[in-house]
Amino acid sequence: MHNSIGKLVSITIFGESHGCIVGCLVDGCPSNLPLYNNEVQQELDRRKPGKSAYVSQRSEKDNVKILSGVFNNKTTGSPITLVIENTDCRSNDYFNLKEAFRPGHADYTYAQKYKHRDYRGGGRASARVTAAVVAGGSVSKKWIRLNHGSQVKGYLSVLKDIAIPFIHWTYVNNNCFFSPNISYITTLSKQLLSLIKTGNSAGSRLALIMTNLPTGIGEPLFNKLDASIACGLMSLNAVKNVDIGSGYLSSSKTGLELNDALTPDGFLSNHSGGILGGLSTGSDIVSFISIKPTSSISLFKRSVSDNNKPVFLRTKGRHDPCIGIRAVPVAEAIVCVIIMDFILHFHFSEGYRNSNSHLVHPKAYMY
Numbered sequence: 101m102h103n104s105i106g107k108l109v110s111i112t113i114f115g116e117s118h119g120c121i122v123g124c125l126v127d128g129c130p131s132n133l134p135l136y137n138n139e140v141q142q143e144l145d146r147r148k149p150g151k152s153a154y155v156s157q158r159s160e161k162d163n164v165k166i167l168s169g170v171f172n173n174k175t176t177g178s179p180i181t182l183v184i185e186n187t188d189c190r191s192n193d194y195f196n197l198k199e200a201f202r203p204g205h206a207d208y209t210y211a212q213k214y215k216h217r218d219y220r221g222g223g224r225a226s227a228r229v230t231a232a233v234v235a236g237g238s239v240s241k242k243w244i245r246l247n248h249g250s251q252v253k254g255y256l257s258v259l260k261d262i263a264i265p266f267i268h269w270t271y272v273n274n275n276c277f278f279s280p281n282i283s284y285i286t287t288l289s290k291q292l293l294s295l296i297k298t299g300n301s302a303g304s305r306l307a308l309i310m311t312n313l314p315t316g317i318g319e320p321l322f323n324k325l326d327a328s329i330a331c332g333l334m335s336l337n338a339v340k341n342v343d344i345g346s347g348y349l350s351s352s353k354t355g356l357e358l359n360d361a362l363t364p365d366g367f368l369s370n371h372s373g374g375i376l377g378g379l380s381t382g383s384d385i386v387s388f389i390s391i392k393p394t395s396s397i398s399l400f401k402r403s404v405s406d407n408n409k410p411v412f413l414r415t416k417g418r419h420d421p422c423i424g425i426r427a428v429p430v431a432e433a434i435v436c437v438i439i440m441d442f443i444l445h446f447h448f449s450e451g452y453r454n455s456n457s458h459l460v461h462p463k464a465y466m467y
């Protein structure tokens with residue numbers, strides 16, 4: 101099992117949904133980064149379940165403990181260990197999955213590979229472990245902001261067939277959908293409540309914007325910035341597609357339409373999503389992810405038992421009707437780790453040492 105991501109700075113996550121804890125080891129964070137417990141907690145509070153009628157009703161406080169790597173509220177340069185206790189598990193809900201596989205979850209594939217599966221709440225395959233990603237990512241989030249003024253921000257852009265037009269960032273953290281448009285709250289609420297009532301779930305799409313990045317971060321050819329961002333995002337539970345800039349729409353465009361023209365003041369558009377040749381252009385990096393509907397639904401569906409007998413299965417437990425809502429802080433967190441890793445690499449590059457040549461910040465456009 102591959103539990104780490106990142107090279108110069110990395111996070112390694114551990115724990116299961118219904119075990120004692122989940123946690124994260126952050127290795128390679130430079131010393132002297134001011135880090136307070138409440139900063140990590142703030143990020144965890146954005147993600148935790150049980151906060152509204154529109155998410156999993158599992159009631160986890162997600163209180164984080166910093167066990168190592170921080171002394172007098174500053175990082176020491178040694179590994180940072182962050183742990184979060186699991187306090188609201190109801191493992192009995194999962195006993196029917198001991199010998200049968202939920203359609204759409206990881207039960208079947210884990211059983212095939214490991215031959216010994218923790219079926220309680222999805223075990224290691226549960227998005228409970230994304231709490232650990234958010235805790236670890238909060239360290240990178242702070243580091244990139246303090247050292248480069250860079251930020252990674254996400255929002256819900258589509259819920260099933262409802263496209264949510266972006267209005268302003270101020271709305272995003274002030275409603276329980278991470279919606280950038282306050283006039284859509286009633287529509288989103290109605291859609292979700294009717295899905296919850298019928299025991300069904302919905303897919304979604306998130307937008308992620310990375311601002312104020314140095315020009316030239318990334319590592320062509322096999323560690324391109326876009327490839328690494330996509331790898332981080334696709335590593336998250338339930339993410340089925342990543343677009344960078346115009347993404348899949350690029351295939352239906354002409355060169356004249358898609359090429360971002362350059363002027364002495366910078367780029368005139370950002371169809372590239374802020375990345376050319378695997379390196380950042382200095383424009384905002386723009387990415388979208390598509391997330392599948394929650395597989396654990398309370399409607400019956402055909403499946404098989406582990407001795408390959410047909411069964412008709414519905415899932416118990418407390419599940420998110422739409423994963424994308426709580427995935428916003430998770431997606432931000434993993435991208436922060438990747439960006440910090442590349443910025444650390446960038447510190448060894450010519451572009452960084454000869455900062456009079458390439459470190460200009462051209463005009464950055466969001467779309």
Ligand SMILES: Cc1cc2nc3c(=O)[nH]c(=O)nc-3n(C[C@H](O)[C@H](O)[C@H](O)COP(=O)(O)O)c2cc1C
Binds near residue numbers: 204227423
């Ligand atoms: C924030 C978040 C919350 C999730 N909540 C649930 C959930 O409540 N129930 C569920 O079945 N899947 C949920 N998932 C998705 C599963 O964890 C995921 O589908 C499963 O691990 C199988 O992996 P895959 O979808 O990437 O193939 C969630 C994912 C994320 C990112």
Ligand SMILES: C=C(O[C@@H]1CC(C(=O)O)=C[C@@H](OP(=O)(O)O)[C@H]1O)C(=O)O
Binds near residue numbers: 419
């Ligand atoms: C616990 C969390 O999310 C869980 C993710 C999840 C899954 O299958 O991914 C299934 C549910 O677990 P349970 O059935 O034990 O409530 C969610 O609640 C969390 O995000 O902290």
